[in-house]
Amino acid sequence: MIDAVAAEWWKLRSVRSTYWTLAAVGGFFLFVLLMAFQMAHIWDGLSAERRADFTLRPLQELGAWAAALCLGVLGVLSVTSEYRTGMIRTTLAVMPRRGTVLAAKAAVVGTVALVAGEVMSIGSLLGTRLVVGDRPFPDQRASIAHDLPDFAVAGTSVVVFALLGVSLGVLLRSTAGALVSVVFLWHVLPLLTFQLPEPWNERVGSVLPGALPGQVAGRSADHSIYGDLLSPAAAAGVMLAYALVPLVLAGIVLSRRDA
Template identity: 45%
Template sequence: MRDVLSAEWLKFRSVRSSRLTVLLALGGVLLGAGLAQMAAGMYDSASPAQQARASVAELEEVVLMLPLLALGVLGVLAMTSEYATGLIRSSFTMVPRRWPVLTAKAAVVGLIGLVTGPAVVFGTHVVCRWIIGDRFGGLYQTPFTDKLPLLAAFALTVPAFALLGLGLGTILRSTAGAIALLVGLVYVIPMIVSKFPAPWDEWLGSVMIIALPRQISGDFTTPGIYGTSLPPWAAAGLLAAYALLPVLAGLWLLRRRDV
């Protein structure tokens, strides 16, 4: 198993697209800094009456979309790129039992997500505290310990989404199809669900992956467009299911397909 894990780590390090997706995810900190600077400038140029009514979204949640999609694509490519090049046949020839290959890929992809997610989320929070300061009613003056559960939940969503991408790539064996489904889960399906009549919009919105961090932490400081029906334990379990069930389904299919 250690040899398989070493091989998968070597594949990640030697492929340029892997490094580019990680760099793109880390670019979320720069995006957050730019948005914070823009918000601070607009606040400073507003009248006192406008400043009293002004509000801003928590920018960690806004920029979270970037590392989510970047690491999701990384997870997809970890499997589909081998199908596209035919390298998967060599991998399964060397490891006939197949499950160690997917397990090693999951370990590498999950570890990268565990490093990248906190780096982007906590890095964005620190930058925004510095730039925004006491503007917008002191949103970024809240004690760090009070925001830690929400920031940790945001950060953990990134490796979960990366594993979701790996699972979908294994199931579909199609880069375009798996990425389209990832984009749908983040953007398209939540927008469609929000148009449903009550209470379906609330119930279905609550199970969207992007809605889970706030439900896990119980932090609803700023209003969101997603549902809030799940208790923390259920939201945490659902996030784990998003990460693990597609990988397990992919493993089941791997053991039954010729390739």
């Protein structure tokens, strides 16, 4: 297993798409900071009455949201690039145990996603707080220590999308098809769910991937397109299922299908 993980790590580092994807994460982090500077500048020019409704938290949460898409794309490309180049045949010839190959790839991609997700999520929190300084934004009155666990949990959602990307890459063997599926789960499906009649919009919205980190942290989904009907333990279980069930299905398909 160690050799398989080392091989997958080498393959992930050897393709340009990995660096482009991580560069996109870093670029979006800079974008969040620039937006924070802009909002702080706007705040300085507002009257006292208008400042009462001025919020920053949705901007902070963009970090993990954007990282989820980028690492989902990385998960897809880590698989489909091997099918496109034919490298998958070499991999399976050297390492015939296909389940081990998939587990190693998931471990490597998941670890990269966890690091990137936590850096992006917590970095967005700390970076925007640094930019805000002592400006009394209505939604920034809680201490960093109070908000930090929420953002740490949000960072783990990036891993879910990365592993979904790996699973979809194996199941579909198509870069375009897998990327469309990731984007659909990441952004399109939540918007469609929001349009459902009550109470189905909240019921379905509570089990979508984007809704789970907030529920694990025990946060309300007020002013969100998601729901918050699950307990923290139930939300954590659903989150784990999103990561593992597609991966198990991908392992079954990979073991029964020609490369």
